[in-house]
Amino acid sequence: MAEGKDSAEFEPDLKDELKGLSTRVHTEFAPLAFLYDLRVFGRLAHPPNRQKAGKAAAQLGLPHGNWHRTDYLSVLRLVAECFDRISAYFDAAIDLGV
Numbered sequence: 001m002a003e004g005k006d007s008a009e010f011e012p013d014l015k016d017e018l019k020g021l022s023t024r025v026h027t028e029f030a031p032l033a034f035l036y037d038l039r040v041f042g043r044l045a046h047p048p049n050r051q052k053a054g055k056a057a058a059q060l061g062l063p064h065g066n067w068h069r070t071d072y073l074s075v076l077r078l079v080a081e082c083f084d085r086i087s088a089y090f091d092a093a094i095d096l097g098v
Helices: 012-028 030-041 050-059 069-096
Strands: none
Touching: 012 030, 030 050, 030 069
16 A cells, blocks of 8 residues: 555556565565564574574575574675665666666
8 A cells, every 4th residue: 555545546567566576675685684683583682582583594595593604604695695786776776867
């Protein structure tokens, strides 16, 4: 729903497009969301919750627990790739004059 309008008022193809964009944003920026989950559930800002931290890690294809050095490097790689995508979006917007 946008601007308080009922979703039935929108064209079906617009709803599908918006849903697709929402899914794409959630997928592409999942590594950044994981950093937040790690902060919240990994004892950085709140008491630890291993189950929720493990679930957040598993959603990125990382181990649920018992991390090794390579797992931390994988998180860094995923976050770096996410920042690269964001940078590419900004570059494309600049090229379009937006």
